[in-house]
Amino acid sequence: xxxxxxxxxxxxxxxxxxxxxxxxxxxxxxxxxxxxxxxxxxxxxxxxxxxxxxxxxxxxxxxxxxxxxxxxxxxxxxxxxxxxxxxxxxxxxxxxxxxxxxxxxxxxxxxxxxxxxxxxxxxxxxxxxxxxxxxxxxxxxxxxxxxxxxxxxxxxxxxxxxxxxxxxxxxxxxxxxxxxxxxxxxxxxxxxxxxxxxxxxxxxxxxxxxxxxxxxxxxxxxxxxxxxxxxxxxxxxxxxxxxxxxxxxxxxxxxxxxxxxxxxxxxxxxxxxxxxxxxxxxxxxxxxxxxxxxxxxxxxxxxxxxxxxxxxxxxxxxxxxxxxxxxxxxxxxxxxxxxxxxxxxxxxxxxxxxxxxxxxxxxxxxxxxxxxxxxxxxxxxxxxxxxxxxxxxxxxxxxxxxxxxxxxxxxxxxxxxxxxxxxxxxxxxxxxxxxxxxxxxxxxxxxxxxxxxxxxxxxxxxxxxxxxxxxxxxxxxxxxxxxxxxxxxxxxxxxxxxxxxxxxxxxxxxxxxxxxxxxxxxxxxxxxxxxxxxxxxxxxxxxxxxxxxxxxxxxxxxxxxxxxxxxxxxxxxxxxxxxxxxxxxxxxxxxxxxxxxxxxxxxxxxxxxxxxxxxxxxxxxxxxxxxxxxxxxxxxxxxxxxxxxxxxxxxxxxxxxxxxxxxxxxxxxxxxxxxxxxxxxxxxxxxxxxxxxxxxxxxxxxxxxxxxxxxxxxxxxxxxxxxxxx
Amino acid sequence: xxxxxxxxxxxxxxxxxxxxxxxxxxxxxxxxxxxxxxxxxxxxxxxxxxxxxxxxxxxxxxxxxxxxxxxxxxxxxxxxxxxxxxxxxxxxxxxxxxxxxxxxxxxxxxxxxxxxxxxxxxxxxxxxxxxxxxxxxxxxxxxxxxxxxxxxxxxxxx
Ligand code: FES
Ligand code: FES
Numbered sequence: 001x002x003x004x005x006x007x008x009x010x011x012x013x014x015x016x017x018x019x020x021x022x023x024x025x026x027x028x029x030x031x032x033x034x035x036x037x038x039x040x041x042x043x044x045x046x047x048x049x050x051x052x053x054x055x056x057x058x059x060x061x062x063x064x065x066x067x068x069x070x071x072x073x074x075x076x077x078x079x080x081x082x083x084x085x086x087x088x089x090x091x092x093x094x095x096x097x098x099x100x101x102x103x104x105x106x107x108x109x110x111x112x113x114x115x116x117x118x119x120x121x122x123x124x125x126x127x128x129x130x131x132x133x134x135x136x137x138x139x140x141x142x143x144x145x146x147x148x149x150x151x152x153x154x155x156x157x158x159x160x161x162x163x164x165x166x167x168x169x170x171x172x173x174x175x176x177x178x179x180x181x182x183x184x185x186x187x188x189x190x191x192x193x194x195x196x197x198x199x200x201x202x203x204x205x206x207x208x209x210x211x212x213x214x215x216x217x218x219x220x221x222x223x224x225x226x227x228x229x230x231x232x233x234x235x236x237x238x239x240x241x242x243x244x245x246x247x248x249x250x251x252x253x254x255x256x257x258x259x260x261x262x263x264x265x266x267x268x269x270x271x272x273x274x275x276x277x278x279x280x281x282x283x284x285x286x287x288x289x290x291x292x293x294x295x296x297x298x299x300x301x302x303x304x305x306x307x308x309x310x311x312x313x314x315x316x317x318x319x320x321x322x323x324x325x326x327x328x329x330x331x332x333x334x335x336x337x338x339x340x341x342x343x344x345x346x347x348x349x350x351x352x353x354x355x356x357x358x359x360x361x362x363x364x365x366x367x368x369x370x371x372x373x374x375x376x377x378x379x380x381x382x383x384x385x386x387x388x389x390x391x392x393x394x395x396x397x398x399x400x401x402x403x404x405x406x407x408x409x410x411x412x413x414x415x416x417x418x419x420x421x422x423x424x425x426x427x428x429x430x431x432x433x434x435x436x437x438x439x440x441x442x443x444x445x446x447x448x449x450x451x452x453x454x455x456x457x458x459x460x461x462x463x464x465x466x467x468x469x470x471x472x473x474x475x476x477x478x479x480x481x482x483x484x485x486x487x488x489x490x491x492x493x494x495x496x497x498x499x500x501x502x503x504x505x506x507x508x509x510x511x512x513x514x515x516x517x518x519x520x521x522x523x524x525x526x527x528x529x530x531x532x533x534x535x536x537x538x539x540x541x542x543x544x545x546x547x548x549x550x551x552x553x554x555x556x557x558x559x560x561x562x563x564x565x566x567x568x569x570x571x572x573x574x575x576x577x578x579x580x581x582x583x584x585x586x587x588x589x590x591x592x593x594x595x596x597x598x599x600x601x602x603x604x605x606x607x608x609x610x611x612x613x614x615x616x617x618x619x620x621x622x623x624x625x626x627x628x629x630x631x632x633x634x635x636x637x638x639x640x641x642x643x644x645x646x647x648x649x650x651x652x653x654x655x656x657x658x659x660x661x662x663x664x665x666x667x668x669x670x671x672x673x674x675x676x677x678x679x680x681x682x683x684x685x686x687x688x689x690x691x692x693x694x695x696x697x698x699x700x701x702x703x704x705x706x707x708x709x710x711x712x713x714x715x716x717x718x719x720x721x722x723x724x725x726x
Numbered sequence: 727x728x729x730x731x732x733x734x735x736x737x738x739x740x741x742x743x744x745x746x747x748x749x750x751x752x753x754x755x756x757x758x759x760x761x762x763x764x765x766x767x768x769x770x771x772x773x774x775x776x777x778x779x780x781x782x783x784x785x786x787x788x789x790x791x792x793x794x795x796x797x798x799x800x801x802x803x804x805x806x807x808x809x810x811x812x813x814x815x816x817x818x819x820x821x822x823x824x825x826x827x828x829x830x831x832x833x834x835x836x837x838x839x840x841x842x843x844x845x846x847x848x849x850x851x852x853x854x855x856x857x858x859x860x861x862x863x864x865x866x867x868x869x870x871x872x873x874x875x876x877x878x879x880x881x882x883x884x
Contacts, residue, residue, distance in 0.1 A: 029829065030826040034821055034832055035763070035803065035813065036761075036762075036803030037763065042765075043756075195864075197828070197864055198828065245829070247829065249828075281767065281772075489828025490827070620823075620824035624824045628865045628867040632864065653772060661868075662855040662858045663859045
């Protein structure tokens with residue numbers, strides 16, 4: 001089995017030269033950033049800049065009876081739904097358009113935008129805001145899954161509070177369960193998670209060249225353009241969006257910037273002056289989207305030989321007050337519901353519900369971490385029940401190439417999990433430690449396996465996105481690269497330059513690539529879904545090949561490449577049947593912990609990761625993705641608690657909502673194996689989300705292994721452990 | 727309230743401005759003097775993005791009134807580079823080790839690392855972790871930053 005993974009001595013140190021493109025280069029954006037010269041949105045200068053603040057709902061669900069305003073001094077404005085021009089709409093064009101630009105008549109969650117107050121002096125804007133009094137008539141709010149399903153206070157969405165409902169089925173579950181000799185059940189819960197990008201949300205909307213132009217900290221400039229154009233009722237080309245250097249995003253700057261951009265654009269449309277909205281941290285934690293909380297119930301039947309014969313899963317996610325990308329998040333949660341396992345008969349029922357909480361939205365992993373946490377914990381619970389080592393039980397059920405997936409398609413990937421398991425065993429001494437810690441009440445070790453589908457689900461890349469990239473020969477032997485995907489810390493500017501330069505046989509520094517400007521670049525789609533390197537990178541590679549052929553035409557020679565879905569992958573969107581993803585990234589994590597018997601604090605003592613991302617486009621960048629993704633995921637699993645009280649997040653500052661510091665976790669030991677994917681640039685697959693998926697169950701398994709009690713919920717807090725040990 | 731005048735030395739240059747008495751040093755450095763490399767990540771002393779060195783001490787500039795900085799000597803990220811525009815070994819090491827991702831924490835991280843190495847040219851892993859524990863980074867998981875500080879320490883000895 002060792003032979004199918006190309007590993008060299010150096011792998012352990014994290015330097016693998018299997019593919020030439022993996023050899024690290026200096027990141028293109030690092031020099032400026034390390035010097036403090038990079039301009040993020042708060043660093044831009046504009047003449048006559050106005051400062052905006054939102055008047056926000058203080059109630060989770062209420063009618064607005066009256067809004068009492070003080071007199072506004074000259075030059076200060078109160079902008080609300082009545083300022084949307086004729087032909088426009090008080091809706092934000094996301095995937096759906098149910099989210100309102102301004103609450104009008106009623107409010108549906110705490111923090112909902114009611115109006116935008118703006119003017120030249122920040123302090124006066126704040127004073128005005130404080131003097132506004134909103135008179136509400138409270139309605140009965142709904143916060144929990146139970147509330148939502150029973151339509152407490154009446155439905156918030158449709159007639160049943162269900163944003164989306166899907167059913168996936170393979171084999172014959174009803175006929176298989178009676179044949180089971182043992183049934184294991186569990187209910188698994190995951191919490192909200194705040195992105196906590198270090199740079200808060202920020203957008204400046206301006207009036208330039210008779211056009212609304214927005215400068216945004218954003219993952220998706222074209223999403224902003226679409227939403228603003230829709231709100232104002234103008235053609236897309238009337239709106240220009242320029243991405244500002246983005247100080248982290250993780251999904252939090254995918255759709256949410258639309259919620260800021262649309263009110264700003266309404267204001268600029270009216271006053272024709274630049275308006276800035278830069279969130280402060282408390283505002284950002286309190287009033288931005290979080291990861292969807294999930295509740296996943298799993299029931300599994302086993303035969304005499306401890307093979308799984310049937311599995312039934314019920315998945316619930318809380319979408320909050322508006323739909324946004326919730327149905328797609330749910331799709332990903334259920335399509336990843338069986339994890340990396342081959343289950344002959346399985347049924348997954350998924351529902352996304354509406355509540356009066358802040359709308360949940362994209363966060364690195366996009367539903368997969370919830371589904372994968374549940375299945376991984378459940379597999380460990382079954383192993384515990386039958387008295388089989390976890391690694392043996394999981395391995396016994398590994399999906400293999402050609403096996404049927406939950407969407408009734410064949411697994412196309414060359415699945416290298418057995419080799420990856422062998423590798424992580426060697427790195428971490430997992431099995432030895434399991435034995436060693438058996439009777440140790442304070443130490444434990446956990447092992448998790450995940451996969452993550454790259455790109456949009458199903459045929460979304462073809463049906464929805466239709467990504468386009470352009471390249472052009474410039475002066476001095478340089479080539480211009482025009483794409484809409486953004487650098488947000490993940491190293492994309494460097495990765496795409498490497499991909500293009502490889503084909504053109506240029507130095508990567510000779511590829512010219514600015515932050516996207518919707519007036520200049522074609523729409524290659526959003527920066528999300530682990531698609532930027534895999535999907536857009538492949539378009540760049542193919543485009544560069546075309547430009548190479550035309551290179552001798554001289555300066556100005558151009559090439560364009562448009563996405564086409566490989567024919568071998570079929571998909572039916574209505575029924576969610578077929579090849580859900582053309583390829584998957586795969587991962588194995590081991591986490592080792594030690595419990596403090598007095599405080600119940602958990603100390604993580606070791607973290608190991610083996611990933612299959614096809615080929616790394618840059619080994620250093622990918623090491624950074626692994627380390628950063630795993631630590632962010634360990635935060636989700638342990639300390640990042642975000643609770644609701646009467647519909648408001650109780651954690652408001654970085655002291656209340658703590659993320660990992662340099663002292664909290666040991667370094668992540670990472671190895672990448674080689675497994676090139678034919679439709680990825682140089683064989684690369686998606687990676688940015690995969691590296692988040694595996695650590696939470698590995699951590700929770702390690703804790704349960706230490707304390708000898710099953711864990712069903714993250715974050716695993718000291719209080720939970722104390723409770724479990726009582 | 728009447729404005730007050732403050733003078734300070736920032737990155738070896740004496741600068742002067744008029745400020746509101748309640749103005750934060752962070753805002754004055756950014757808005758009055760243009761040192762936008764000093765970042766605001768939280769505004770209440772919890773993230774370290776605004777870290778600077780003031781009179782030899784590492785401080786969060788969001789927690790200091792500009793009036794308190796009267797007459798003081800300040801180093802911001804913009805002053806870390808060598809006079810000829812080449813990078814300081816700490817910055818070099820950050821680049822080399824891939825310690826920069828989104829870059830928003832980077833100015834504060836570089837300042838904290840620079841400050842540590844000035845006091846302690848051969849820090850241990852734990853000493854490095856402690857020195858940067860007030861600087862939050864959401865992107866890197868810290869591994870590359872820690873190895874960059876080790877690398878800088880080695881290079882500065884040479
Ligand atoms: S901005 Fe000063 S510590 Fe966060
Ligand atoms: S590099 Fe993004 S926060 Fe540190």
